[in-house]
Amino acid sequence: MIVKDWCSFCGECAGVCPRNLIEVKEYSLIFSDTDCKECDFCINACPLNALERD
Amino acid sequence: MIETDVLVVGAGPAGSIAAKHAARGGAKVILIDKKSEIGAPKRCAEGVSDNGLENLGITPDPRYIAKKIDGVRLVSPNKTNVWLTSEEIDLPEAGYCLERKVFDKFMAMDAAREGAEIRIKTLAKGLRKDGDYVIVTCESMGEEFDIKTKIVIAADGPESRVARWAGLKTATKPGNMESGIQYEMCGVEFEREGVIEFYFGSVAPGGYAWIFPKGDDIANVGLAVIAQDTNKTAYEHLQEFVANCPATQNAQAVELNVGGDPVGGMPRKIYGDNIVVCGDAAGQVNPLTGGGIISGMNGGKVAGDVAAKAIIDNDWSEKYLEEYQIKIHEEIGAEIDKYLKVKEYALSLSDEELDSVAEAFQNIDFEKISTTEIVKNLVKVSPKALLKLGKLI
Numbered sequence: 001m002i003v004k005d006w007c008s009f010c011g012e013c014a015g016v017c018p019r020n021l022i023e024v025k026e027y028s029l030i031f032s033d034t035d036c037k038e039c040d041f042c043i044n045a046c047p048l049n050a051l052e053r054d
Numbered sequence: 055m056i057e058t059d060v061l062v063v064g065a066g067p068a069g070s071i072a073a074k075h076a077a078r079g080g081a082k083v084i085l086i087d088k089k090s091e092i093g094a095p096k097r098c099a100e101g102v103s104d105n106g107l108e109n110l111g112i113t114p115d116p117r118y119i120a121k122k123i124d125g126v127r128l129v130s131p132n133k134t135n136v137w138l139t140s141e142e143i144d145l146p147e148a149g150y151c152l153e154r155k156v157f158d159k160f161m162a163m164d165a166a167r168e169g170a171e172i173r174i175k176t177l178a179k180g181l182r183k184d185g186d187y188v189i190v191t192c193e194s195m196g197e198e199f200d201i202k203t204k205i206v207i208a209a210d211g212p213e214s215r216v217a218r219w220a221g222l223k224t225a226t227k228p229g230n231m232e233s234g235i236q237y238e239m240c241g242v243e244f245e246r247e248g249v250i251e252f253y254f255g256s257v258a259p260g261g262y263a264w265i266f267p268k269g270d271d272i273a274n275v276g277l278a279v280i281a282q283d284t285n286k287t288a289y290e291h292l293q294e295f296v297a298n299c300p301a302t303q304n305a306q307a308v309e310l311n312v313g314g315d316p317v318g319g320m321p322r323k324i325y326g327d328n329i330v331v332c333g334d335a336a337g338q339v340n341p342l343t344g345g346g347i348i349s350g351m352n353g354g355k356v357a358g359d360v361a362a363k364a365i366i367d368n369d370w371s372e373k374y375l376e377e378y379q380i381k382i383h384e385e386i387g388a389e390i391d392k393y394l395k396v397k398e399y400a401l402s403l404s405d406e407e408l409d410s411v412a413e414a415f416q417n418i419d420f421e422k423i424s425t426t427e428i429v430k431n432l433v434k435v436s437p438k439a440l441l442k443l444g445k446l447i
Contacts, residue, residue: 010097011213012314016228020218025177026089045281047233047288047312 001031001042007050013042058084059365060358061190061203062170063178063216065092067347068333068354069209070161071110075355076207077168079362084201085165086176086192093158097313098347099236099266099274101250104148106348110355114150118157120268123149124248126423130412131255131405138423139249151250151268152347178210181219186370188220188328204370205361206329209354212314214335220326224335229280230318232261232344233288236276237296237307238268244301253295255405259283261344263295265302275302278315278344288312317341319394320387325375332357338386342393342400343425349386356382396429399442411436 009029014022021032022042033054043051062073065087073085101123107114125139166172176194183189189200208216212231217224244267253263260280267273277295279288296302316337324331332338332353339346360378364370403411414435420427432439 008095008310008312010312010314011211012231012233012312014213014215015211015226015314015316016231018225020215020225022213023177023179023215024088024213026175041228045228045231045233045314047235047281047314049287049289 001029001033001036002052002054003029004048004050004052006048008048010047012045012047013051016041016045055189055200055202056084057202058082059203060084060205060207060361061086061201062207062209063190064209064211064333064335065158065162065172065174066209066211066333066350067158067161068338068350069207070158070165070354071351072207072209072332072354072358072361073165073170074161074168075358076361077165077170079359079366081362081365083165083170084173084203085162085170086173086178088175088177090175091155092162092174093155096154096311097234098154098311099264099276100152100154100268101266101345102150102152102347104150107150110348110351115160118153118160119150120153120272121151122248123151123250123267125246125250127246127249127251128412128415128428129251129253130409131257132409134409134412134416136412136415137246137249138420139246143420143423149250151266151274153268178216181206181216183328190216204328205364205375207354207357207361208329208331208335209333209357210335212316212334214331217324217329217331217335220329222321222323222326222329222331224321224324224331224337226314226316226318226337228282230316231281232278232315232317233281234276234278234311234313234315234344235288235292236264236274236311237292238272238309238311239275239296239302239305239307240272241305242267242271242273242275242301243304244273251301253277253299254408257295258291260401263299265299274311275299275305276311315339315344315346317344317397319390320383323379324382325372325379327372327375328370330357330361330375330378332382338382338390340393340425341390342397349390352386353382356385393425396443399439407438
């Protein structure tokens with residue numbers, strides 16, 4: 001997942017991830033891409049359009 | 055290894071009050087938060103009711119009150135205003151706009167003064183069972199370490215992972231997650247002072263827009279949308295709202311806040327062996343308004359009290375901790391269920407129907423300012439609402 005530099009790390013993406021794969025740190029997001037089923041819930045939920053699939 | 059009775063994950067208002075009550079009840083408590091500053095950045099419009107704080111035993115402190123609220127303005131899509139202020143109502147219920155960056159710290163300090171140990175910049179990274187205990191792996195300043203605890207109180211917000219690590223089904227469905235975004239702005243021009251404003255209709259699909267005053271010309275100006283109900287981002291909707299709203303024509307943003315708001319109600323189960331869940335992580339949010347400070351703190355208070363009692367009784371099994379779910383459902387469950395139905399109805403209204411409700415409200419005498427009063431009068435003026443919500447009210 002590409003995290004754009006305007007991400008505010010609000011964690012909304014993590015809240016809707018059905019597989020609990022997103023770790024939200026204070027100033028970074030870590031995605032467990034290997035288990036991702038590409039549902040894109042995280043991308044669609046982002047209020048700032050800050051996520052993009054690789 | 056660090057050992058404790060109760061580990062609270064997340065030092066928002068729900069987590070801090072949980073830590074405070076668990077410590078007050080005699081438990082050894084650690085409260086962790088991943089951020090370097092508790093309360094910042096805020097993800098909230100910062101409104102609370104006076105009696106909400108009072109019921110939690112909190113006397114409002116002027117150091118975290120940004121503005122006293124004296125009324126409500128509802129604005130329909132065609133700009134019909136419904137004013138519910140001291141000019142229209144004898145005794146409007148008082149409320150406040152908080153300064154969350156100060157309020158949240160005060161709540162954490164209250165927990166510390168009761169004996170809780172606070173660890174900031176500490177992230178929970180995983181959870182595993184160890185006999186009658188659980189071990190939570192944490193990370194702080196590049197160092198990884200374990201905390202062994204009897205009970206975890208998961209108050210880690212809408213992005214909660216802790217409860218899910220424990221096997222609870224607390225994930226929020228995309229249709230139940232409001233995408234919230236707001237500016238804190240100066241130069242906002244209010245028609246009446248101390249009034250919180252709500253704007254309804256297609257300005258914010260699946261939610262509403264708001265202006266919450268924080269000073270003479272300062273306000274939180276924001277909105278929340280359901281992402282799947284619109285093909286624009288919440289940010290694009292906010293830009294449009296600010297460009298078109300008369301109050302913000304000369305306003306400038308000094309802060310941008312973003313965050314999800316779980317408005318689908320509480321999950322079916324928010325407890326298990328060694329764990330209870332509270333606050334946004336447990337969906338303790340009014341589904342209609344999205345307000346979650348007071349309801350989340352109610353959850354935290356009950357969670358802390360039950361956890362302390364569990365430690366005294368030497369039983370932190372799922373069966374014992376079920377008491378938390380029973381109590382919190384008694385306190386706020388019925389309200390949340392009711393407002394879920396009201397929200398479903400409200401979202402079914404077109405812009406034209408919202409306009410006609412606002413027109414009909416012009417001839418109604420409101421007795422007080424509350425969400426329930428507004429819904430009660432909605433049922434009076436709308437046959438469709440009476441049909442859908444009559445039994446509820």
